[in-house]
Structures are given as C-alpha cells and as structure tokens.
Amino acid sequence: MAKVKNLGLYIGLLCIIGIMAVFFFDAYIGIYDTLYVTEEGWEREITFDIPYPEHIGTEYGETIYFTYVVTNNMFEEYNTYIEASVWRGDDKNLTIFSANESITPFDNTTVKWVLETEKLEPNTNYILKINTDTFERIIRMNFHQPPKEVIIYAERGTPLPEIEKEEG
C-alpha cells in the first residue's frame, strides 16, 4: 500500500474540523426553552442564558401575557410536565398553568398563560417559577402601585419659635 504523503497533517486537520463539528452539533442538540413576556404592550424575549434571575416589573392592575416555547432538538420524543406558579418567599400563592406536553423530535410546543396582577398584592416581591422535567426557571416579579394619597408639605419660611436667651 502506497504511503500517503503528509498523512499526519491531513488527519490532524480532520480532527480540528471534527472538534468544531462537535461544538456545533452539541450546541444544537438538546432541550431549549424561551419565554416571551408581554407587559404594557411590549414583548420581551427571555432565553434564560444569564446567570441571574430575570425581572418583571409592571404597574399593579396590568395583565401580563406569557408565551413559553419548549424546543426538542433530540432524536426521541420528549414528554414533560410544565407548571407555572407564583411564589411569595417559600409559599406558593398561585398556579397559573400546568399541563403535560409531548414534543416530537426536532419540534417545539408553545403554551400560553395570562397573569392578572390584581390577584396578587402590589409592591410585593414575587417569584414566577416555571418547572419542567428538565428546567426550573425563576423570574422575579414586582407590581408597583403609585401612592393614592397626596402628601402636602408644610410651607417654607414658617417662623421658628423664638428661643429665649438665658440671662446669666
């Protein structure tokens, strides 16, 4: 068998291409989720790729619309339980959505739910937890309510009471 010239070089280059292919393939294969939040008419995409929890802050009384997309980039069917719930500290206040979903390979499923902020309390820190069989996503929420009372400050220039000088 004739010896291929520069065989080591070609194998080495093929290995480099293989390493890059593994990176691309591994990044594509898997289960991914994305949340779309519409508050006060604005839609925001949350991909959960930052190391700290996302935050939703809107005015109390507004309705928040959620669209949660789970993508199955695997070769087998993915069955999962999806639950979205609102927590205040360690207490679960409200379950907004829960369902079992089955996603075929290289497909996605979209679930939607609505949060009426009037069901919660204003100016309170809440946590929205989205649980699936793979993920537990945490989003901080706070619904601010402007104060209803008008605070009237005293007029400036009010004369101070005279201080009697001690006669000594």
Added chain:
Amino acid sequence: MDQMKIYILYAFGILMCVAGVIYLASEYIKYLSDAGKLTILMLMVIMFASFGKYFEERGL
C-alpha cells in the same frame, strides 16, 4: 539578531494562540455534554499524535 527577533515574534504568536484557545475552551466547555467532551478529548489526542508524527517525519 534579526533571526532572534523573528523567533521571539513566533513564540509570542504561538503563546497568544494557545492562550486564546484555552480561554475559548474554558468559556464554552460548559455547554458541551459529557459525550461531546469525551469525543473532543479523543479527537484532540488523535490530532496531537498526527501532528507530532507529521513534524517528526519532516524533521522539525
């Protein structure tokens, strides 16, 4: 003296390349699955062996 400068530049370039590859690997290795990490490890072993053989044959 000029030859020495060229070698210093080569060394600096190789050092920067190695540092860049180590930095990128440390950043992106967390996104790989265990199977992907094992595959890459095997490919790197084959790659270094092949390049080593190639340079040995060239007499470098």
